[in-house]
Amino acid sequence: xxxxxxxxxxxxxxxxxxxxxxxxxxxxxxxxxxxxxxxxxxxxxxxxxxxxxxxxxxxxxxxxxxxxxxxxxxxxxxxxxxxxxxxxxxxxxxxxxxxxxxxxxxxxxxxxxxxxxxxxxxxxxxxxxxxxxxxxxxxxxxxxxxxxx
Numbered sequence: 001x002x003x004x005x006x007x008x009x010x011x012x013x014x015x016x017x018x019x020x021x022x023x024x025x026x027x028x029x030x031x032x033x034x035x036x037x038x039x040x041x042x043x044x045x046x047x048x049x050x051x052x053x054x055x056x057x058x059x060x061x062x063x064x065x066x067x068x069x070x071x072x073x074x075x076x077x078x079x080x081x082x083x084x085x086x087x088x089x090x091x092x093x094x095x096x097x098x099x100x101x102x103x104x105x106x107x108x109x110x111x112x113x114x115x116x117x118x119x120x121x122x123x124x125x126x127x128x129x130x131x132x133x134x135x136x137x138x139x140x141x142x143x144x145x146x147x148x149x
Contacts, residue, residue: 005057005148010040013052014147019070021134034146045071045132051141060144067138074136080116081125097126 007013014036018028029035037043039052047070051063087095090105097103101118116128 007039007052007055007145007148009053010038012036012038012149013145016144016146018140018142019048019134020140020142021137026134030142030144047071048141052143052145055143055145057145057148060142062140062142065139065141068136070139070141071132071135071137074131078130078135079119079127080130081122081127082116083125085124087126097121103128 014034016029016034018030019026020028039049044052047065051065055061087097087103091103097118099118099121102115103118104113104115106112107114114130116130117133118126119129120127
């Protein structure tokens with residue numbers, strides 16, 4: 001008799017998952033194609049990966065994560081004023097930014113990208129919030145494990 005595959009560090013997974021916060025779903029793969037990912041590759045937050053460890057193939061669970069557990073606490077240092085002149089350098093000089101809009105920025109040395117949400121519009125600069133949208137909030141995690149390698 002073969003043991004049911006169990007999620008371990010560095011497992012390759014096929015699963016459906018839903019992350020929801022106070023405003024509703026942030027990510028929801030139920031009803032569409034499942035996600036495939038590898039643990040340990042920063043595809044999910046470390047606290048979420050930790051909640052997956054030990055689950056078995058075929059398991060379907062929902063877990064309430066305490067405020068700040070999934071994506072850390074909100075960090076005031078992650079609110080940054082960006083001069084409009086600098087924004088023009090990275091994108092469209094005539095772009096109009098809206099409150100709540102998420103804008104991608106190139107990381108230093110073109111080592112990927114990062115995103116910030118427009119928090120406040122100033123005359124010569126825009127305040128961006130680079131915290132994760134669910135930082136400091138309680139999160140509901142629902143997972144249906146389809147396959148574990």
